Every structure is written in C-alpha cells, then in structure tokens.
Amino acid sequence: MAAVDHHRAPLVEALRRYRDRGFTPFSTPGHKLGTGLDPELLELYGPTAFAVDIPLGGGVDDTHFRGATLRAAEDLGAAAWGADRAFYLLNGSSAGNHAYLLATLRPGDEVIVGRDLHKSLLVALMLVGARPIYVSPRLHPDHNVGVGVDPAAVATALDAHPAAKLVALVSPSYCGVPTDLAAIAAIAHDRNVPLYVDEAWGPHFAFHPTLPPSAMACGADGSVVSTHKVLASITQAAVLNVQGERVEPARVATTVGMVQTTSPSVTILASIDACRRQMALHGKELLDRTIALAEDARRRLQALPGIAVLDAGALGVDAYDLTKLVIDVHGLGITGFDAEHALRERFRVGPEMSDLVGVVCLVTVGDTATSIDRLVGAFATLSREAGRSRGSVPAPGAGAHLRSSGTVLAPGQQALSPREAFFAVTRTVPLGSAAGEVAAELVIPYPPGIPVLAPGEVITGEKVDYLRHGAALGMYLSGPADPQLATIRVVAEVLGGV
Ligand SMILES: Cc1ncc(COP(=O)(O)O)c(C=O)c1O
Incomplete structure (x- = not known):
C-alpha cells in the first residue's frame, strides 16, 4: 500500500482534473455534463454538480474497468477507519450488510444475530438463506431502550450452536448505545467465529476518543458505517471495512460488485473520499465542537418541564454516542409523532425520526450554535404550551413501554x-x-x-x-x-x- 497521506483525495482530484481538461463526453450519463437537463433541475442543483457527474471507468479513470483511483481512495479509507481493506458503497450500509453476509455465509448456515437487527441485515439473511439464532439486547427497565447485547448471551448462543458461522450485531443502536464489542469479539474469536458489526450509526467513532470505540478498534472482522448518516457525505454513501484472516477481501470485493450498480455515481464516491480527508485531518476538533453543541442542547432540553433526554447516566451505560439526542416527549401529553409534526409544520425543524414516545435528533459537524438554539427554542415552546393547557406537566416515566425498540422486539x-x-x-x-x-x-x-x-x-x-x-x-x-x-x-x- 502507498504511504498514507490524508491530504490527498484521489477521487476528488480526478473529478477536478476531468473538469479542468474540458472533455466532450460520448458516454453515460446522458445529461452530458448537465447540458441536456430539465432547466428547473439544473437551476435547483446548480450546473457545477453536473459538470462532475461523470462515469468511473472512462471518466475518473481514463480506461474502463481498471478502478485504480477508487482503490487508492479506498486504501486511504481503510487507514482512516483502521481496517485492512475498505469498500466504498453507493447503496448505504444496506449494501454492506448484503455483501458481507453473501461473502461469508452459505445457505443453511446458522448465524447469531441481535434481534434489534435492521431490515437490511434481515434481507441479507434472506438472500443467503441463513438461519438466525436471535439474541436480544438488554432492555433498560425504565426507558425500555436496548442497552447492548450481553456478551454472556452471545457466549451461551455460541455454545448452544457450535456450528454457527458468524456473529452479526447492530452497534450502536438507533438510540446511540453501543454493545461491548471487544468482549464479544474475544468470545467469538475463541471459537474461531468472525464478528460482523452493522455500525451504520457509528462512522464518527473512529475519530474521537470520547465516543464509543469503533468496531474495527474492538477487533471485529467486518463492519459497515453509513458516512451519509452522521458525517458530511452524500446520501447513500457508506463504507464496508474488513480486517484479519477470517474474511477473504477478494470474496467481499466480488459480492460488493454483485449487490451494487455497475454504473456507480462518482459524486457519491468522491463525497466519501472528501469526508475521509476531512475526518482524518480535522475529525477530533470538528467532533469536539459537535459534542459540545450536543451536550449544550441536552442540558437545555433536559431542563424543560415534560421533556427528558437520554444520556449514559440515565441508561447506566459506560459508553454512549454523545451526538445523539433521544428526546422523550410523552410527558407533554403527546406522542413523538405529534411532536415531529409540530416541529416540522410550525418551527421548520426536521428531526431524524419519531416514535410513540419521542423524537431522535442528530447533531453533526454541520450544526452551529444557531441551529441548536432553534431546536431548543421549538421544544421550549411545546413545553410551555403543554404546561398552559394542562395546568402542569407530568414527569416523564410512564409510557416508556410504548417505545418501539422495546419488549415487542423479543425474539x-x-x-x-x-x-x-x-x-x-x-x-x-x-x-x-x-x-x-x-x-x-x-x-x-x-x-x-x-x-x-x-x-x-x-x-x-x-x-x-x-x-x-x-x-x-x-x-x-x-x-x-x-x-x-x-x-x-x-x-x-x-x-x-x-
Ligand atoms: C442499524 C442500521 N443498519 C443499516 C441501515 C441501512 O443504512 P443505509 O440507509 O445507509 O442503507 C440503517 C438505516 O437506518 C440502520 O439503522
């Protein structure tokens, strides 16, 4: 592998080179650098985006099928995320889940799987024809939120199913709680079983010491991270990382190629390249600022009557994704769906998701003190209004049983x-x-x-x-x-x- 220079961004550089050389393409995509586009779309996106929407083979790389520029970018990605080999993905972590399981399992294989698995991991099991042996995450008794899969439960499942070929877990959870992956990697590796982690929500973990350790740092054999979810890259961008002897990178390369389009959007791939450069060079300081903004929001939201925000203390866990705001609103006498509706329609604030109990908001490197003020201000109004209409606001607590990550997910x-x-x-x-x-x-x-x-x-x-x-x-x-x-x-x- 070439020396690691994180100032370089091979795909971004190739796009600039292509544009500067002034090509006239007779290839895909048919909009021909934007000139054939519907005028409204061109105006909305801006012409520059289309001037670099070019093919990978015959655009970024001079010849078709060589892929050298993409590989150079992926090698920098592997260094940044601490992997032996990285694969840049165009169809999100979903594609990584499909590719990794197709590469490592055969029809009928047993797999120890966390029951809080994402749809895409379940679909991967269906594509392969594998048999899940589900283990449930522990649930916090008051908040009804998963607080990670117990390593002992994985050991018990592996002992009961000695033929299992893989342990596949989601970590961190949607609510930001990681599983003790280092302990589980040790348990799985003792039995020579690989550990795969759907780390869709943890692309930033590798870049800050007070965030939970990344799956690669914990010794997982494979993990997928959605850079588009919480880092600054384009929607659908994700990275599949692999390391060690238990997984064959060439086989993963084959299955990544099977589950993805044969016409990759270089715009998406280059956004991973730029995101990797940004995080490798400035991740610590950017995340220092992001975490400080999120902690400020957490403190101010927590002080509002009827509102509670999860944190490591409330959940009794050691590690937590501090950038996540899991905001419980049922103390306001409304569901999370109602709160999301009000946030969008009245305050033009867009949360990541809502459930019966509350809303989840992401704080990222794209936030500022102004965006945080706007979020807190909207909740302050909802809290005030609830207090006025009901005389008083009940303490959050009863109702957590409705949380969608709760007991209904028992296998x-x-x-x-x-x-x-x-x-x-x-x-x-x-x-x-x-x-x-x-x-x-x-x-x-x-x-x-x-x-x-x-x-x-x-x-x-x-x-x-x-x-x-x-x-x-x-x-x-x-x-x-x-x-x-x-x-x-x-x-x-x-x-x-x-
Ligand atoms: C745990 C988990 N894994 C995988 C995915 C799929 O990620 P993507 O949307 O990047 O395909 C999601 C999406 O929400 C997720 O929550």
Missing part, C-alpha cells in the same frame, strides 16, 4: 428460516386473528427500521396489539403488502428447495 419462536417463510405459499388473514400463525412478511416500523415481525417467526398477541396500537397512532409500517396492516400474510405451505 418470537422461529418456526422457519426467513427465506423459507418469504418464499412459502401464503394466505392473507386479518391482523386480529394472526396470533399463532407464522409470519411470511416483514413488518417494520420505519424509522428505526427494526422488524417487529420477521418472516419465519410465530406471531404473538403482544406484537399484534403493539402494531395495531402503533398503526392507529400514525406509525409508518414498511414491509407488509397491506400498508394499513388490516391484514397480514402468513405461511400456508412451505415449499422445498428454497
């Missing part, structure tokens, strides 16, 4: 593999009479994208009640054929050979 009985259930002959039944049936489809409150029902699981009455209640209160459900979820598809007959 159900796994009657079939997700793939067997997905490809089974199905029948449609009213949701109210679905308890006891085997789910044939995914039902995923989105965000956060964690399946309440996964194909192959026996549907419980508790999950049915939760989904009906949530749907009535405005929860958006992704996955089911009936978006209102009046009905659900269940397994009628299992077909062989899937």
Whole structure:
C-alpha cells in the first residue's frame, strides 16, 4: 500500500482534473455534463454538480474497468477507519450488510444475530438463506431502550450452536448505545467465529476518543458505517471495512460488485473520499465542537418541564454516542409523532425520526450554535404550551413501554428460516386473528427500521396489539403488502428447495 497521506483525495482530484481538461463526453450519463437537463433541475442543483457527474471507468479513470483511483481512495479509507481493506458503497450500509453476509455465509448456515437487527441485515439473511439464532439486547427497565447485547448471551448462543458461522450485531443502536464489542469479539474469536458489526450509526467513532470505540478498534472482522448518516457525505454513501484472516477481501470485493450498480455515481464516491480527508485531518476538533453543541442542547432540553433526554447516566451505560439526542416527549401529553409534526409544520425543524414516545435528533459537524438554539427554542415552546393547557406537566416515566425498540422486539419462536417463510405459499388473514400463525412478511416500523415481525417467526398477541396500537397512532409500517396492516400474510405451505 502507498504511504498514507490524508491530504490527498484521489477521487476528488480526478473529478477536478476531468473538469479542468474540458472533455466532450460520448458516454453515460446522458445529461452530458448537465447540458441536456430539465432547466428547473439544473437551476435547483446548480450546473457545477453536473459538470462532475461523470462515469468511473472512462471518466475518473481514463480506461474502463481498471478502478485504480477508487482503490487508492479506498486504501486511504481503510487507514482512516483502521481496517485492512475498505469498500466504498453507493447503496448505504444496506449494501454492506448484503455483501458481507453473501461473502461469508452459505445457505443453511446458522448465524447469531441481535434481534434489534435492521431490515437490511434481515434481507441479507434472506438472500443467503441463513438461519438466525436471535439474541436480544438488554432492555433498560425504565426507558425500555436496548442497552447492548450481553456478551454472556452471545457466549451461551455460541455454545448452544457450535456450528454457527458468524456473529452479526447492530452497534450502536438507533438510540446511540453501543454493545461491548471487544468482549464479544474475544468470545467469538475463541471459537474461531468472525464478528460482523452493522455500525451504520457509528462512522464518527473512529475519530474521537470520547465516543464509543469503533468496531474495527474492538477487533471485529467486518463492519459497515453509513458516512451519509452522521458525517458530511452524500446520501447513500457508506463504507464496508474488513480486517484479519477470517474474511477473504477478494470474496467481499466480488459480492460488493454483485449487490451494487455497475454504473456507480462518482459524486457519491468522491463525497466519501472528501469526508475521509476531512475526518482524518480535522475529525477530533470538528467532533469536539459537535459534542459540545450536543451536550449544550441536552442540558437545555433536559431542563424543560415534560421533556427528558437520554444520556449514559440515565441508561447506566459506560459508553454512549454523545451526538445523539433521544428526546422523550410523552410527558407533554403527546406522542413523538405529534411532536415531529409540530416541529416540522410550525418551527421548520426536521428531526431524524419519531416514535410513540419521542423524537431522535442528530447533531453533526454541520450544526452551529444557531441551529441548536432553534431546536431548543421549538421544544421550549411545546413545553410551555403543554404546561398552559394542562395546568402542569407530568414527569416523564410512564409510557416508556410504548417505545418501539422495546419488549415487542423479543425474539418470537422461529418456526422457519426467513427465506423459507418469504418464499412459502401464503394466505392473507386479518391482523386480529394472526396470533399463532407464522409470519411470511416483514413488518417494520420505519424509522428505526427494526422488524417487529420477521418472516419465519410465530406471531404473538403482544406484537399484534403493539402494531395495531402503533398503526392507529400514525406509525409508518414498511414491509407488509397491506400498508394499513388490516391484514397480514402468513405461511400456508412451505415449499422445498428454497
Ligand atoms: C442499524 C442500521 N443498519 C443499516 C441501515 C441501512 O443504512 P443505509 O440507509 O445507509 O442503507 C440503517 C438505516 O437506518 C440502520 O439503522
């Protein structure tokens, strides 16, 4: 590998070189450097963006199929994220989850998986035809938030399933709580089982000492980070990192190529390149400022009647993503959905997500004291109004059972593999009479994208009640054929050979 010089940005430099040399393209994309575009779109995006929307082969690299510039950029990425090899992704962490599992598993393999898995990890299991052995994250008894998977639970699962080929966990959680990955890596590696981490929400961990340690630093064999989620890169940008002897990088390169487009957007890839340069050179100071802004917001929000904000102390955990604001509003007598609606419509403030209990807001390197003031000001108004209309604001506490990351995610009985259930002959039944049936489809409150029902699981009455209640209160459900979820598809007959 060439010497690491984080001042370089090979893809960004190649785009500039292409533009400066004044090419006339007779290749994709058809907008031809923006000249063929719809005028309104051109005005909205600005012409410069299209002047560098060029192909990778025959644009960034002079010849097709060599990929040398992308590889040079990825090698800098591997150095920045502490990996042996990095793969830049155009379809988010979703593509990384699909590629890693396709590279490392075979149909029928058992995998120890955290039940708070994202849809994309479940889909990866379905693509491979692997059999999940679910372990649940521990739940905080008051806040009903996952506080990481217990290493002992992973050890027990591995002992009970000695043929398991992989441990695959999500860390940090959507609420910013990491799992003790170093302990789990040691447990898995003792049995020569690799550890893969869906670290979609932790691309910044590698760049600041007071954030939780990154999966690579903890010894994971593979991890995926969504740079587009909390760092400054374009939507869909993500990085799949691998290290060590238990994973074959060439095989991962093959599967990354299988799950991604053959016409990669260099605009997205170059944004990862620039993001890596920014973080490798200035990450510590940028994140110092980001964390200080988030802590300021947390303190001020916490002081508002009816509002509570999670932190490491409240959850009793050692490590926490300090840039996340998980804001509980049910003490205002409203759901998180109501709060999000008010924030957007009245204050033009856009949170990351809402659930029945509250909203989640991200503080990133793009925030300023002004944006934080605006966020806190909007919540201050909501808190004041709630106090006026109700006489007093109850203390937050009761109601946390409604949080979507809670007990409803307990693993159900796994009657079939997700793939067997997905490809089974199905029948449609009213949701109210679905308890006891085997789910044939995914039902995923989105965000956060964690399946309440996964194909192959026996549907419980508790999950049915939760989904009906949530749907009535405005929860958006992704996955089911009936978006209102009046009905659900269940397994009628299992077909062989899937
Ligand atoms: C834990 C987790 N993994 C993976 C993903 C998918 O990431 P992307 O949107 O970058 O594909 C998400 C998205 O929310 C997520 O929360």
